Amino acid sequence: MFFPIPEPVRRQAKTPHELTMVNLLIFNLLTLIALLGGSFVEPDSSLAPYRVPGVMVPLGLSLAIVAYSFLRARRATRAGPWFPAAHWRLASGRYRILLAVYLGGAGLIGLGWLLAHTQKLPGMQAMMFIALQRVAIAPMLIALMVLVMLASGAIYQAQRGEVPDRLIQRFPPPPDLTGADTEFASGAAAA
Incomplete structure (x- = not known):
């Protein structure tokens, strides 16, 4: 639904989605690249000691941004304009x-680690762990691409003064916006 939102407030509403894009395209993509690259590194390689920090540092930074976004969404819901608060809630929902996809991927990697320890041959242990590690990366990359597209669309929605209808059902607008939105929405639909 469209709302007649002033430009400065629209810019505020774009902030959570821009932060999400930075997080997804820098830290999360770097995490997945390090995870995938680490599966190709030989144990006796000079890069082997950097496998875990290569994954944990960008993942930690990403989780810090996620935590900040959740806190900011909670704070914006309590105080501040409704429109930016709705977009902070949208970003934190995504x-x-x-996080659910990452938990699933971590579960697959953990399963690979457990299955690797049930094998007697060292070569089979490494193969079992690496196979499930690489399988776990595929859904994480797909989810990352989908979330990048959703964040990109949300930036466009914030710029236009739009909030998804399902979010409006859970987080209704204040009365001063609900009277004007029907006129604006019907005018935007006709245009």
Whole structure:
């Protein structure tokens, strides 16, 4: 639904989605690249000691941004304009998807680690762990691409003064916006 939102407030509403894009394209993509690259590094390689920090540092920074976004969404819901608060809630809701996918991927990697320790041959241990590690990366990359597209669309929605209808059902606008939105929405639909 469209709302007649002033330009400065629209810019505020774009902030959570721009932060999400930075997080997804820098830290999360770097995490997945390090995870995938680490699966190709030989144990006796000079890069082997950097496998875990290569994954944990960008993942930690990403989780810090996610935590900040959740806190900021909670604070914006309590105080501040409704429109930016709605977009902070939208961004934090999409982070829940990312966290669920990461938990699923971590579960697959953990399963690979457990299955690797049931094998007697060292070569089979490494192969079992690496196979499930690479399988776990595929859904995480797909989810990352989908979330980048959703964040990009949300930036466009914030710029236009739009909030998704399902979010409006859970987080209704204040009365001063609900009277004007029907005129604006019907005018935007006709244009």
